[in-house]
Amino acid sequence: MIIKLPKLIFFLFFLTLVNFSNTFAEDSKVNEISKNLRCLICQGQSVYDSNSEFALSIKNLISSKLAAGDSEEDIYNFLKSKYGDWIIYEPGFNKFTLVLWILPLFLFIFGGLLIVRKVFINRSLK
Amino acid sequence: MLNLIGNYSLVFALFTSLILIVVTFINFKSNKSLNFYIFGTVVLQFTLICVSFFTLVFAFIYSDFNNAAVYYNSHTTKPLFYKISGTWGNHEGSLLLWLLVLSLFTLIFFLKTKKLLNSFRSLAIFFQQIIIIGFILFIIFTSNPFQLILPMPNEGLGLNPILQDPALAIHPPILYLGYVGSSIIFSSSLAALVCDYVNKDWARDVKKWTLISWIFLTIGIMLGSIWAYYELGWGGFWFWDPVENVSLMPWFCLTALLHCTSVLEKRSNLKSWTIILAICTFTLSMSGTFLVRSGILNSVHTFANDPERGVFVLIFLTVLILTSLIIYFKYNNFEKVTKSFLLSKESAIIINNWFMMYFLAVVLIGTIYPIFLEVITTEKISVGPPYFNQLMIPFLIPFLIIMAVGPKLDWIKNKKIEVKLKKIVLLFLSILISFLIVRHLNTKILYLTVIISAALYLFFISIVDLKNEKLKWSQKVSHLAFSILIVSIILNSVFSEEVSVNLKTGEEKKISNYLIKFENISKIEIDNYTSLKAEIQVIKKNNNLKFYPELRLYKVPETITSEADIKTNLLNDNLVVVSYLKETDYLNIRYQKKPFMLLIWLSALMLAIGGILGLRKL
Amino acid sequence: MKIRLSFIFIFILITFILLVFFKSLFEDKSYVPKKINNKIENISIKEFHSDNNLQLKNLFDNEKYIIINIWASWCLPCRQEHQYITILSDTNNLKIIGLNYKDKKNNAQKFLNELGNPYDIILKDLDGTKSIFLGAYGVPETFIIDSELNILKKYIGPINSENVIEIKKLFK
Numbered sequence: 001m002i003i004k005l006p007k008l009i010f011f012l013f014f015l016t017l018v019n020f021s022n023t024f025a026e027d028s029k030v031n032e033i034s035k036n037l038r039c040l041i042c043q044g045q046s047v048y049d050s051n052s053e054f055a056l057s058i059k060n061l062i063s064s065k066l067a068a069g070d071s072e073e074d075i076y077n078f079l080k081s082k083y084g085d086w087i088i089y090e091p092g093f094n095k096f097t098l099v100l101w102i103l104p105l106f107l108f109i110f111g112g113l114l115i116v117r118k119v120f121i122n123r124s125l126k
Numbered sequence: 127m128l129n130l131i132g133n134y135s136l137v138f139a140l141f142t143s144l145i146l147i148v149v150t151f152i153n154f155k156s157n158k159s160l161n162f163y164i165f166g167t168v169v170l171q172f173t174l175i176c177v178s179f180f181t182l183v184f185a186f187i188y189s190d191f192n193n194a195a196v197y198y199n200s201h202t203t204k205p206l207f208y209k210i211s212g213t214w215g216n217h218e219g220s221l222l223l224w225l226l227v228l229s230l231f232t233l234i235f236f237l238k239t240k241k242l243l244n245s246f247r248s249l250a251i252f253f254q255q256i257i258i259i260g261f262i263l264f265i266i267f268t269s270n271p272f273q274l275i276l277p278m279p280n281e282g283l284g285l286n287p288i289l290q291d292p293a294l295a296i297h298p299p300i301l302y303l304g305y306v307g308s309s310i311i312f313s314s315s316l317a318a319l320v321c322d323y324v325n326k327d328w329a330r331d332v333k334k335w336t337l338i339s340w341i342f343l344t345i346g347i348m349l350g351s352i353w354a355y356y357e358l359g360w361g362g363f364w365f366w367d368p369v370e371n372v373s374l375m376p377w378f379c380l381t382a383l384l385h386c387t388s389v390l391e392k393r394s395n396l397k398s399w400t401i402i403l404a405i406c407t408f409t410l411s412m413s414g415t416f417l418v419r420s421g422i423l424n425s426v427h428t429f430a431n432d433p434e435r436g437v438f439v440l441i442f443l444t445v446l447i448l449t450s451l452i453i454y455f456k457y458n459n460f461e462k463v464t465k466s467f468l469l470s471k472e473s474a475i476i477i478n479n480w481f482m483m484y485f486l487a488v489v490l491i492g493t494i495y496p497i498f499l500e501v502i503t504t505e506k507i508s509v510g511p512p513y514f515n516q517l518m519i520p521f522l523i524p525f526l527i528i529m530a531v532g533p534k535l536d537w538i539k540n541k542k543i544e545v546k547l548k549k550i551v552l553l554f555l556s557i558l559i560s561f562l563i564v565r566h567l568n569t570k571i572l573y574l575t576v577i578i579s580a581a582l583y584l585f586f587i588s589i590v591d592l593k594n595e596k597l598k599w600s601q602k603v604s605h606l607a608f609s610i611l612i613v614s615i616i617l618n619s620v621f622s623e624e625v626s627v628n629l630k631t632g633e634e635k636k637i638s639n640y641l642i643k644f645e646n647i648s649k650i651e652i653d654n655y656t657s658l659k660a661e662i663q664v665i666k667k668n669n670n671l672k673f674y675p676e677l678r679l680y681k682v683p684e685t686i687t688s689e690a691d692i693k694t695n696l697l698n699d700n701l702v703v704v705s706y707l708k709e710t711d712y713l714n715i716r717y718q719k720k721p722f723m724l725l726i727w728l729s730a731l732m733l734a735i736g737g738i739l740g741l742r743k744l
Numbered sequence: 745m746k747i748r749l750s751f752i753f754i755f756i757l758i759t760f761i762l763l764v765f766f767k768s769l770f771e772d773k774s775y776v777p778k779k780i781n782n783k784i785e786n787i788s789i790k791e792f793h794s795d796n797n798l799q800l801k802n803l804f805d806n807e808k809y810i811i812i813n814i815w816a817s818w819c820l821p822c823r824q825e826h827q828y829i830t831i832l833s834d835t836n837n838l839k840i841i842g843l844n845y846k847d848k849k850n851n852a853q854k855f856l857n858e859l860g861n862p863y864d865i866i867l868k869d870l871d872g873t874k875s876i877f878l879g880a881y882g883v884p885e886t887f888i889i890d891s892e893l894n895i896l897k898k899y900i901g902p903i904n905s906e907n908v909i910e911i912k913k914l915f916k
Contacts, residue, residue: 035511049360086507104488105517501771
């Protein structure tokens with residue numbers, strides 16, 4: 001076996017370093033949601049990143065709605081109904097965003113086909 | 127007086143461009159040797175633009191408020207360093223810097239290509255002049271930094287504290303060096319195409335320019351991220367902000383191009399594709415300029431928005447794209463390559479290009495789709511980080527693995543079992559370690575295991591490859607750097623911790639495993655702002671860290687900025703940032719632990735160093 | 745012939761993209777979403793002095809429309825627009841509700857003592873969440889709503905003399 005024992009030991013040490021924190025599992029829900037919201041009075045910041053009055057109000061709203069039992073989706077729908085789709089950073093999947101999601105994947109496949117075609121043309125030219 | 131000189135230097139530079147257009151074209155067509163005249167005019171042009179640029183610099187240094195750019199963007203009390211960097215911190219001045227670098231690179235190109243085909247050199251300068259003319263016209267007619275304000279005001283308006291930062295001062299010039307490098311690649315490629323000069327000699331030269339451009343762009347992007355991280359203090363360093371995306375797109379193209387020119391300088395494959403990439407890189411740089419300065423994007427960084435400028439750039443873009451399209455389709459007559467390239471260096475590079483183009487497509491589509499949607503349907507949507515992450519990360523996994531096994535594909539044919547076994551064992555080791563790292567987490571264990579394994583695998587293979595003498599050091603260093611970068615970024619995003627509390631002076635609160643104490647707050651008056659420094663203690667188990675985040679209350683202009691206190695070491699960054707809760711006595715205190723930040727910066731730097739090694743032919 | 749085809753395709757694509765960019769330069773950047781829900785829920789908001797909860801619908805006493813003006817003592821533009829709110833309050837038939845936004849009680853009171861109190865009823869939004877139910881971005885903002893709690897008109901930012909004329913017309 002070519003595996004060098006010292007290397008193995010080094011990396012197991014490394015992983016214990018990383019492991020020392022019992023990470024409290026997820027980002028608080030409020031943070032998670034506010035990271036996905038655009039601060040509407042800021043230039044290109046999320047509600048999470050901003051401490052403008054608007055962002056703080058939204059964060060308070062998220063807290064109270066979560067405490068009242070609303071789900072993440074309820075909150076997003078509520079905010080969309082008040083401020084429009086563009087307050088949400090994640091573009092949903094609907095007729096307007098179909099192209100947005102599909103086009104890159106389509107291009108990837110298209111690129112792959114081009115490459116395959118080039119390989120086959122060359123083989124047949126041999 | 128200085129303003130007049132600056133302004134007219136530009137006008138004269140325009141004339142030199144026109145002269146060059148004619149002379150280089152004649153030189154190309156008739157093969158007379160007009161090189162001396164071309165050289166002289168290029169030097170003259172560079173001198174004139176230098177004069178223009180430095181008159182602006184002096185105007186800033188001496189606070190000449192007759193000059194509109196200085197008036198709007200500078201202030202007598204600004205430190206000298208920021209007065210100078212203020213020259214390019216505004217739209218007009220930054221364009222003049224673009225022009226300066228464009229002209230400098232043109233000169234260097236002419237000097238350094240003496241051994242190459244003469245008609246090619248002339249034509250490359252020809253195309254370069256078209257770009258220069260476009261810029262000079264743009265500056266003179268829509269973005270003139272030498273506009274006058276009369277009578278002369280006593281004081282300037284520009285004292286935005288956020289813009290007075292060292293990283294921010296050098297980030298634009300370095301970024302521009304990257305963008306402008308791609309202009310040479312563009313001109314050189316079109317010229318090579320027309321002169322039928324797309325061969326190994328040309329590739330060897332273009333590779334150098336690609337490397338230079340790539341190195342500066344890498345460092346420029348890194349500096350921008352560093353600035354965002356330290357200045358904004360919220361722990362983030364990449365936001366998929368449109369302006370960030372605009373710098374990333376040419377980077378993908380340049381990386382792909384870099385790999386292609388490596389192939390082209392040894393073999394004769396991939397000629398058409400290399401040219402296409404060269405055209406795309408510069409087109410993306412120019413389109414990026416358009417997007418950022420025209421006001422159609424919503425971003426933290428946009429310059430002053432002006433539709434008129436947008437129209438000009440759009441027309442300029444149209445001219446460039448049409449020209450390159452026509453030339454490409456007219457002169458693209460390469461013999462079909464007959465060698466099979468399955469399982470060889472070319473196929474690995476083609477796959478690299480395939481993925482690079484995919485990542486480019488995701489960033490491009492994500493950035494401009496909202497514009498299209500709004501124009502066509504008047505629907506307004508946001509495309510933010512979730513989109514980019516969801517589309518890119520799954521593809522990163524195969525990319526990392528292919529990058530690990532790609533560079534030396536000989537091993538597949540290699541009869542020795544040892545070699546293959548090593549690769550497989552390293553793979554298992556990656557998966558094992560990766561699982562051990564994530565097993566304590568609550569969510570997404572399988573997904574995280576897979577992606578960390580892929581990144582770790584590339585890392586291990588890159589380390590092993592360091593001993594491989596058949597590979598160049600530039601490649602070994604850059605690939606290793608890239609693997610460290612990806613591993614650091616993933617671990618950073620998975621293992622970041624954060625707590626946020628609202629406290630009054632003297633209060634403390636226990637949240638999760640942390641005890642946060644707001645000890646006291648002290649107030650000091652410094653020249654142009656009032657500094658409120660809060661002493662915050664963060665205690666976890668036996669670790670006690672003291673932080674001094676600051677709130678700055680500026681008077682001119684009236685703003686409050688928040689300065690995070692960031693403690694950096696190799697393993698973790700610990701940061702605390704506070705914000706004012708209006709009309710209350712409470713401060714919102716946010717503590718974050720971000721692992722491996724330093725590694726992220728260092729590996730990005732190492733990436734660029736790999737590029738520098740490439741320039742030194744290592 | 746194949747080459748010709750791809751040339752035409754790319755040419756058309758580029759032209760299309762450039763045309764879209766061109767048009768987008770002249771688009772109105774100030775976004776007022778059309779498809780938002782223009783109806784407000786019948787939420788309850790605390791009254792300024794008494795802390796009693798009042799429901800929005802109960803603010804109506806047979807009026808067709810009422811005005812809700814979001815303001816704060818720390819908001820400079822609110823000072824400027826206050827004179828126009830006062831003009832409106834001097835008009836008959838116009839019920840103006842003031843929604844005090846994220847403010848300290850004595851500061852708000854001082855503001856009104858100094859500049860006059862044009863409001864029929866004053867409510868308070870201490871954490872900013874109530875204003876979100878109105879779809880507000882900040883302060884000052886003024887809404888005209890009907891008894892079914894539909895938003896008829898919304899002014900973002902301080903109102904001026906033209907807005908005053910508009911509003912008076914609406915109430916005739």
